[in-house]
Amino acid sequence: MHFIHAFEAAAKRTPQAIALVVNDQSISYARLQHMAGHYAQQLAHKMDAKTDGILLCLPRGVELMASLLACHYLGVPYIPLDICTAPGRVMKILAASSCLLTYDSRAGHIGGADGADVATFSAVAQIKPVPAENPAPAAYRIYTSGSTGEPKGVSVAHRGCSNLINSFSRLLEAGGETRWLSATSVSFDMFYLEYAVPLANGGTLFLLDDAQTHSVQEIAWQLMRCQPDIFQSTPSMLKCLLPYLQDDWRFNRLLVGGEPLGRQLSARLSARARWLCNLYGPTETTVWSTAHVITRAGDNRIGRPIDHTQIKILDDARREMKAGEPGNIFIGGAGVALEYLNNPALTAEKFIALPGEQTEGRFYDTGDIGLIDAEGVLNYLYRDGDFYKVSGYRIDCAEVVDALEKCAGVAAAAVVVLEGDGDDESVIVGWLKMDKPGQGIDTGAIRQELENELGHYMIPRYFYPIDDLPYSISGKLDKKALITMTKTKIKEMEHIVMGQKNAPGKDALNHPLIDILGHYINIDGMSLNDNFFHRGLSSIQLVSFHLELKQLYPDINFHDLCARPTINLLLAPYH
Template sequence: MRSGPGTLAHELVAGWARERPDAVAVSSERRSLTYAQLDHRADRLAAALRAHGVGPETRVGICLPRTADWITALLAVFKAGGAYVPLDPEYPPARLEYMLADSAATVLVGTGPTAEHLAGACDVPLLAPDAETASSATGPGAHPDNLAYVIYTSGSTGRPKGVQVTHASLGNMLAGLTPALEVGPGRRTLQCVSFSFDISVFDTLATLTNGGTLVIATKEEVASPERLADRLRGERIHTVALPPSVLATLVDQEFPDLAVVGSGGEACPPKLAASFAARHRFVNGYGPTETTVAASLFEVTPEHGELPSVPIGAPCAGVSLYVVDDPAGTAAPPGGTGEICIGGAGVARGYLGRPALTAAAFVPDPFSGVPGSRLYRTGDLGRFLPDGALEFSGRADGQVKIRGHRIELNEIRQALERHPRVSQAVVLVGETGLLGGQILAFVLPASGQDAVTGGLLRRHLADELPDYMVPNSITLVREFPLTPNHKVDHAALLAQGSGPRRRDVPVVAPRTPVEADLLRIWQEVLGQPEIGIRDDFFELGGHSLLAAQVVARIEKAHGVQLRLETLLAQGRTVEGLADAVSRAAAGGGTGRPPITRIPRPARRTVPS
């Protein structure tokens, strides 16, 4: 049973259900399913979907937590002939409503308040993942040229856009990537990312179409280096794919059973890649959602740590890579920098309902002799190295990668400018934190309006954008600095953003040695010199990965073990965190309360 452009993923999974029915297919916090159980549950839900009219080219929304139920729903949609649309329940309701309506999904699979709200707001029927029907309705199954999924990515027009990927492109990707990741029977893959992030397509389906076991990590585990490391070791994980920002939190850990580490979603620092390559097989992947997860791979060795950047490698099977130096598609000279264009079987159908955007990004392939073949213009810059490997050189537009997520800065800017108290906004990326790129927003308030604050705007953005797109800082300005050509001076704004913040309340200085040391840790991790002991960690631009770095440094400096939840719940200020550290030290060096679910409020920023 092998993947390829002519194969269908759900049929391969069903084959394993016949060949190895009792092997564990999916293991999550709540439930484990064998291949036979998974196939049976997917068949049952597929029948219910067909009874609601699902068939080829029909879109079905899935709004579920990352559990075995999600995998059941995905396979059921495929078996019914439809295409799935992932809707992460952690996203703001307004964004989910837009995606569900824009996709024209005819059915929603989900449970819980968010799914119920979406079904009502968009007037679509809601099915639970264990739904069944007495109907024996049948219909045509999916063909390789039919739609497999629609994943929404950040859009430069201010709204996310749905990328349409067919089963043929999906099968080609699985066939090309599977050998590099060594998935198969008896091997366990850790699934760590949202199903709205396209790397989930690979780690999920590559594992299940090859008879392996998919182990689903919780969001809390991924946010905590300690818990993620424990899960990797405890589950004896063989393969994991993570963004570099998460890998950086695990670099000092040992994983005796881990054989293959994949990285993608953003540029991987060479020293980080080389450190993992010294102990594991390390594969660096590259590819936009529009070319079905990955278009190229590069296997890193320890010697690559001395390179200025990690190459993104050679094209996967069925994929063509080109570097062009003009809009007409003229190939750049050997070693010359130009725009990376991707052709071949992985090129997506286009953007759902966006013919103009599709025509601009998916263009005729002048290098192919196959009639109707197309290239995807990535907007990424690169060059071919003498050995034939492709090197990534950055973006040609305002699109960036932050913590593995592809983001259009223009979408954040437009969301800010939709607030009635905002006249103009500029959104940039600055290297201000321990983990690299940070989203920095600069806002010119509207004249004659009531006062606007960074916290007010952060709450506004939290209603429209996913958490990873909310800026780490929002700075209010009286005017924008201009270049001699009368354009906004981005360099001057970044310098302003890295300087001291304007504050409405005075800085409260540390009063004890513990507070002083914790304050120093916060300053180093957040990249900010002016912090008081009563400032909120998340208002200062902190996020869960930076919080994990704080906890790790505290454990090393003070010899106490704290859970990430301690910082999220009790230690949002240095003052509160110092109290937790002191109590942990007095209790014998452990600060591990029982694990409870702590809802995180919308992130806010210090008014500037």
């Protein structure tokens, strides 16, 4: 059963039950169903024969959910984008297909999209869902980082979505009384699970708004206030959340995935959750493909396949490995996506048919290396190739390099990702060869240009100048040399920071907040107007900085540091 028909059935069973809660606004199933029908009618008037999707760039709220459901009613794939998405990235996505653009007038930078039909909504008439046999095969499209410098559209099938809902409804025992809290970005495929499972089962979705999701302090407060039955998050987010949760507060059912789970964090979460499940799956196989309920602190295995899913561990010749032997992870079954939009060559390369009587349909080559242990449980080892996971998002270095080389004054660029071990953060570093020898890097200007092209999670934390990029004898970029250079730079910076814990940085201003910042970043030459993040402060360091800062300024919230990331701006209300 497609999601929209499950939603219709839930609305028919319990029309007055609460489907959606946003801040103090509660929406019943009957009301949400009615709004979605109205929105579908309006979108239908805007569509034509060429429309192959509807791009949703709306604030997190009732209108977003009604619009999303409207797309399901119409049987047209939706393309979800966070309202903070870089305008340049939105334009690239619009150029890749014939999709309608919906946007909120408050996100004015998107409203002037050339050639885009802008859907505005008003109540007209109810529309019934399209028959189950008629909707387009794709339920939604998610754009991920692409190796050509362009966003890569993954078309995800209704079949995979239905299988995901059925599998997790059983795993989580998600009945009509189940309460979910959603803090995941709508442009992250994890969001599909967060709304689809509760709304398909008659449960309640607590949807945090954009301001709330941008503050881990606020997310923690909402978790303790709402007491949801189920919460889903990445390891990076959970590491930031834990310090803000009361010591005796525990998650009921916690889903963690999107990047490797470290053993230390697994142990911490085991003590903070009544039920803990580690998940694994790329966007191309419909959110999650394996699940592992953790019953032993420190266990970080990624589990067994969900329903109608196959996992193969193969060598480079695509021969199956024995238990305990590492190899390439291939995923087959109901969750395998349809295609990369308008990219048949890449589709053929990554979605393949494997020989053998026990393999049905296509398999997706994940690019990940893993093994199946003696207990039959999948273990993740590392990523092969130039794709990485940073804060749960998949990053292709080629896209970041492409954006860097468009920046004024940059002649050539290279990007290195130092992956964390699951307990430490991953770090993106940019190496820049400037047009003029000896020319300094204006990191503020470069960041500003990148913010128009890339997602915030793709922007390097550090930028280093280089006279010439290193190349191997074959003429290829010497990645090993760059990684070695990067690790050396990071160690030098850590050495400086460690020294600053007991002594002020050279040329640093004599200010107590800068002294505190010196516990985390290099404060040499720092001014009261320097941006914390431009100086290299990470999200996890930001949590620690905030907790220290509250001892001096108890009223400063986590969101204040994000909104006013300089000493002068942060302290302006106190002057």
